[in-house]
Structure formats: structure tokens, C-alpha cells
Amino acid sequence: MMSFIREVGPVFDGSKLPDELLLREKGALQVFYAPFEHINVKAKVVLCGITPGAAQAEIALNTFSMQLRxxxxxxxALATVKSAASFAGSMRSSLSKMLDHVGVNELLGIDSCTGLFDEHKDMVHYTSALKNPVFYRGANYTGNPLMLKEDALKWQIDEILxxxxQQFGEDVIFIPLGPKPAQALLYLSKKGFLKQGQILQGIPHPSGANAERIKYFCEEKEKDKLSSRTNAEVIDDARSRIKAQLADITMSKYD
Structure with a gap:
């Protein structure tokens, strides 16, 4: 696949990934290769999404190809890909805002988590529950069918994630973005690959579709002005739990 990327790029279209990059296919599910192998083992925090989307796959493939050329x-080249493609676009600002709101920046000793995509990128590892991009019925995979119930998806958690x-120490914090990545990390914690206390779960996924949830999580929108699609109690509980967990982590650093 590396030679194919080297020869073909940088002309990859994220919405039409070539069959040469197809790893697995089952029914309406397709899993394609994208160069997201780099692991920053020195990271203090791991941001875990669900799977790279078409836009991220396109950036990754074309960036990797250009670097090799x-x-x-x-x-x-793989390290550059991770910085360029991970949570690319507006997701970065939304994610940084949520992390700052609960105090992750303070835990890391930086002004803002926006730096995790720039001058402080050495402190973070970007990853996904399903590292290789998944498409369902031709669209970005968003969680259905369930990754832990579908063998065509679960192998990425068992064999890759x-x-x-396991390459990170017990002091590293894992932040799943949304409930599906959280389920994958909790599944691995039950298998003993990391401790449940390392998982900071409850932060909404930073996609545009979650704009209202993000605003409420950051306390920028009143509860009585929320639509029926947003469960305020769930978000309130998650925000309080995360702040308490971060406070405990901070205290343990000085014990």
C-alpha cells in the first residue's frame, strides 16, 4: 500500500478512496487503509475519536504522499500526517474549548489546549477507536452498526487499539470523544490494557452536528433554551464528573 500511495498521490479524494486501499468489506461496511500509524509515546494525553472521516483520510493520504515525494x-512523514489530519478543521477549536472549560489545559500546564495542535503537540497523541477509516453505506461511519458487536469493525480494537x-504509562489520560470511543476504551480497560481511572469520559464529540451539546457543555447556552435533542442532565453529570476526576488527578500528582 505504501508503494501505491507513493505512486498515485497526491490526488486522493476522500469520498472515493481507491479499491487498492480497501482492507475489509462486509455488506455495507468498508474499511480503508490510511497512514495513521504514528504513535507519540511521550504524550501526556490521548485524544480518541471514533474513526477518521473522509476528509481526514484525504488529508492523511495526500500529505503522506507529498512527504514521501x-x-x-x-x-x-507519518508523524506529519498525524499533526495535519487528526481532528482537522473546525473540530479542533470546539475540542480545545471543551478541554479548556473543564481544566485539561491547567492539568497540562499550558494556556490553552489549542496548543495541542501546535506548539504543544508533543504532549498529545491523536488516535481513533477504529484507526483505519470506516464507511457505512458510502458515508462516514458514526457508530452503527456497533463496533464491539460487528467483527468487521471489532478487529481494529482487538488488534490495533x-x-x-499499552505503549502508554498509567499517568497518561485518555479522552474519548463521544460515547462510542468511550465504550471501546472501557472494553480494553476490562481486559487490563489500561485503567478505567485513566479514561476521562463524557466530553461530546467536537463535530458540527453536536454544536448545541458543545455550547451547553461549555455553559454558553441556558438549559431552558435547549432543544429536545440535547439531554442537559447527562451533560451536567459528565461535566461535573470530569472536573472532579481532573481535580483528583491533580492532587495525586502532588502526593
């Missing part, structure tokens, strides 16, 4: 070695989380 410029003579950059494979390891450096499990090995990845």
Missing part, C-alpha cells in the same frame, strides 16, 4: 523518511494503548 519530497524525500522525507517514512517515520517523519489494544496494542496502541
Amino acid at each position: 519530497d524525500g522525507v523518511n517514512e517515520a517523519e 489494544s496494542k496502541e494503548v
Whole structure:
């Protein structure tokens, strides 16, 4: 696949990934390869999404191809891909705002978590429950069918994510973005690959579709002005739990 990417790119279209990159297919599910292998083992925090979308896959493939064509070695090219493609676009600002609101920036000793995508990127590892991009019925996979119930998806958690989380120490915080990545990490914690206390669950996924939830999580919208699609009690509970968990982590650092 590496040679194919080197020869074909940078002309990849995220919505029409070539069959040469197809890893698995079952019914309406398709799993494609994208170069997201780099792991920042020195990270203090791990941000875990559900799976790269078409836009992220396109950025990753084209960035990797251009890096290789410029003579950059494979390891450096993969590191550049992670920085360029992970949570690319407006998701970064929404995610940073939520992390700052609960105090992750204070835990890390930085002004803002926007730096995790820039000058402080050495402190973070970006990943996904399903590292290779998944499409369902031709669209970005959003959680159905359930990844832990579908063998065509679960293998990525058992064979890829499990090995990845084991490369981090017990002081590293894992932040799943949305309930589906949280379920994957909790599944691995039950298998002993990380501790449940390392998982900071409850932060909404930073996609545009969650704009109202993000605003309420950051306390920028009143409860009585929420639509019926947003469960205020769930978000209130998650926000309070995360702040308490971060406070405990901070205290333990000085014990």
C-alpha cells in the first residue's frame, strides 16, 4: 500500500478512496487503509475519536504522499500526517474549548489546549477507536452498526487499539470523544490494557452536528433554551464528573 500511495498521490479524494486501499468489506461496511500509524509515546494525553472521516483520510493520504515525494523518511512523514489530519478543521477549536472549560489545559500546564495542535503537540497523541477509516453505506461511519458487536469493525480494537494503548504509562489520560470511543476504551480497560481511572469520559464529540451539546457543555447556552435533542442532565453529570476526576488527578500528582 505504501508503494501505491507513493505512486498515485497526491490526488486522493476522500469520498472515493481507491479499491487498492480497501482492507475489509462486509455488506455495507468498508474499511480503508490510511497512514495513521504514528504513535507519540511521550504524550501526556490521548485524544480518541471514533474513526477518521473522509476528509481526514484525504488529508492523511495526500500529505503522506507529498512527504514521501519530497524525500522525507517514512517515520517523519507519518508523524506529519498525524499533526495535519487528526481532528482537522473546525473540530479542533470546539475540542480545545471543551478541554479548556473543564481544566485539561491547567492539568497540562499550558494556556490553552489549542496548543495541542501546535506548539504543544508533543504532549498529545491523536488516535481513533477504529484507526483505519470506516464507511457505512458510502458515508462516514458514526457508530452503527456497533463496533464491539460487528467483527468487521471489532478487529481494529482487538488488534490495533489494544496494542496502541499499552505503549502508554498509567499517568497518561485518555479522552474519548463521544460515547462510542468511550465504550471501546472501557472494553480494553476490562481486559487490563489500561485503567478505567485513566479514561476521562463524557466530553461530546467536537463535530458540527453536536454544536448545541458543545455550547451547553461549555455553559454558553441556558438549559431552558435547549432543544429536545440535547439531554442537559447527562451533560451536567459528565461535566461535573470530569472536573472532579481532573481535580483528583491533580492532587495525586502532588502526593
